[in-house]
Amino acid sequence: MQHENVPQRARETVDAIYRSHSRHIFATLIRLLGDFDVAEEALHDAFRAALEQWPRDGVPAKPQAWLVSTGRFKAIDGIRRRARFEPLPDDLAERLAADSGDELDGEGVEDDRLRLIFTCCHPALSPDAQVALTLREVCGLTTEEIARAFLTAAPTLAQRIVRAKAKIRDARIPYQVPSPAELPDRVDSVLRVIYLVYNEGYSASSGGALMRSDLSGEAIRVGRLLIELLPEAEALGLLALMLLQESRRAARSAPNGDLILLDDQDRSLWNMDYITEGSALVERALSSRRFGPYALQAAIAAVHANAPYAAATDWAEITSLYDILLRTDSSPVIELNRAVAVAMRDGPLPGLALIDAILTRGDLADYHLAHSARADLCRRLGRTKEARASYERAYSLARQEPERRFLERRLCELRD
Amino acid sequence: MKYMLLIYGDETALNESEREACYVESTQLAQEIKSKGQYLAANPLYPTASATSVRMREGKRLVTDGPFAETREQLGGYFLIDARDLDEAIGVATRIPMARKGTVEIRPVIEIAGLPAG
Structure with missing residues (x-):
């Protein structure tokens, strides 16, 4: 009985790893193969191979490393086969020759996801393309899903992604975490993309409510990933801001879609888990002393969130936070x-x-x-x-x- | 990877002494990136008043006075560099003096077979 379950369990393992780790594996494959499309194909080849082999031979000891090295091998194989007809570009040949066997074991794999975020949010790409690429490559949304969420025609969005990938390749936008000197500017660009995605999901401007809140969920997910890898004050601040805004989602609109102002919201509908987590992140960001506009806006949102009823809001505190905010960002x-x-x-x-x-x-x-x-x-x-x-x-x-x-x-x- | 850094700016923006200072700073930058193996070529260009545009149409030569296009900012010089990636090219571009007044456009260079070695 148990014996018969082995293939089935192996297939479930493949499925589970696909859902939880396919984007990690993809990010590492981009680093190893140096090309988004080649990596995407390699990713699918690797999972196809796992579906064939694991039910028969058993799940390998390090399944993710197996998937990365299998994907890499399949890609190299494919490139070599094609190279009989056209010569390999130098950099790709170099990359393939480099021994990277020891890089597949999970160490540094999180760095690959961070690299991917920075590449997708590179300021040399148009803001629209940064958003689309981040949702496609970092979050793993399909082109159709992104198009629906942004009320854009799927072919338009697909073309935007294709053009962005072509620019990454032709202008050689690097796949790396920026140097400390460039980091502040580049983090700003990443935070802007995440917040844009979040707001697209939060504002009830158009589209069905459901897919919109999915976008907010994706933005929060990337925000969490970012602070795990790079706990900068403003990254903490942005995540806090998103969580605190999100905490009010259920209370901010009536069933018929009508807007409910903060003062009139039923505060028992606010999500306390988000408020607790967001408030703690605000504390962390403010104590670092390198905070900026996101942390300050989050601090204001936290004052609102922690008032038990509207009249108890500490407006003096909010006013003084706006005073500081105006000094950093005079809009x-x-x-x-x-x-x-x-x-x-x-x-x-x-x-x-x-x-x-x-x-x-x-x-x-x-x-x-x-x-x-x-x-x-x-x-x-x-x-x-x-x-x-x-x-x-x-x-x-x-x-x-x-x-x-x-x-x-x-x-x-x-x-x- | 080769990048062409095209330097655009209002060609009347600099006075004589500013232009001299710009040349000195650009020369220093060129020397410095040369020592890092990034330098291929660089030159300022005479203003567009000295430009001549040439077209060949149906075997006939059309030569006219002036630049290809009248724009608010004009091409005033270039750096041709060798850089590892776009971030490195951006790093050089930010240090070109005219980046502070005008715009530096970075264009990756297509390498084609059969060109004579520089």
């Missing part, structure tokens, strides 16, 4: 958020003065949230006419359906 949107925090701390009037100053400068004249924030403060001050005018302006600028419905409701309330 008008952050200024606007700070103005809202000041209004919560000191009352609507001082907040309104700050928002009007920003709008007078013309910086956020076309930003719907600036007008709806202004409208809200006017409403609280009883300046109904002004409030209505600002809500109308916000409504004319808002693009997303749930936001437009929210503004409509506010306008209705003011007419009564």
Whole structure:
């Protein structure tokens, strides 16, 4: 009985390793073979070989190392066969000649995943291509899945990935963790890609809710991987920020898709595990003293997350965090958020003065949230006419359906 | 791997003494990358006012005054380098003085068989 189960169990092992480690093996194969497409083919050949051989011969002692060396061998075999018709490029020949048998044993394999992230997020690739490549190569999503999530036609997305891979090959974008001198810039680029993917999944702008939250899940997964390999303050901060935002997912929209503002959310729906993990990461990031905008935004999100009810929010703490944030990143949107925090701390009037100053400068004249924030403060001050005018302006600028419905409701309330 | 570093900038941006300083700094950079085995060639170019464009159409030669395209930033010089990968090429490009005022475009060079050795 047990004997008959051996082949079945071997097939299950292949399946399990594919699900948990195919991207690790892929990353190592790229380093060994120096080409995304060759590595992809080698990966599939290796798993095909495992499905044939493991049920018959048993699962090898080091299954991942077996898969890497089998994939490499199959690729070299294939390249040699093709080389009879056309000569090998020098660098590939060199790479194949290099003995790499001792590199297959798991040591340094995590570094391969980090290399892969840095290659996919290389600033020499267009931002769109960085996002698509990261989801395709690091997360292992199919081209169709990515296309659906970004509401792009699959052929367009496939072409974007093909072009990016061609640039990696032709311009020789290296497969390496950048030198310490370049690291800060390059980490920024990686963090930007991860946050872009996250926000694409978080914003309810369009598309079905389900596939959108998958994107957020992928971004958090890569965020976790990144801090495991590279625990930089801003990487910790970004993961914390994503977890803290994610903790509110179930509470931030009504079943009909309507937006629920932070103040009105049912806090018992917030995910406490994410809040605990996110808050601890914020602490870690802030104590490193090399923190930046992500850690600070996460710290603000943590203050919100740790308030048991809306009125208990520590707005003084939030305002001072915005003060620091403005010093590292002086954007008008952050200024606007700070103005809202000041209004919560000191009352609507001082907040309104700050928002009007920003709008007078013309910086956020076309930003719907600036007008709806202004409208809200006017409403609280009883300046109904002004409030209505600002809500109308916000409504004319808002693009997303749930936001437009929210503004409509506010306008209705003011007419009564 | 060979990379062509094309240096673009507003050709009226530098005055005479700035141009001299730029040449000195570029020469130092060329010497330094030469010692690392990265240097192949480098030169500044005369302004586009000295440019001549040539086209052959149906066997006839068309010679005109001026550059191929009128742009806000003009090609003003180049470095041809040998680098391990794009990151190394970017490292050299960031040190070209005109990168601070204009733009350095990095283009990988296609190696074709049969060209005479430089």
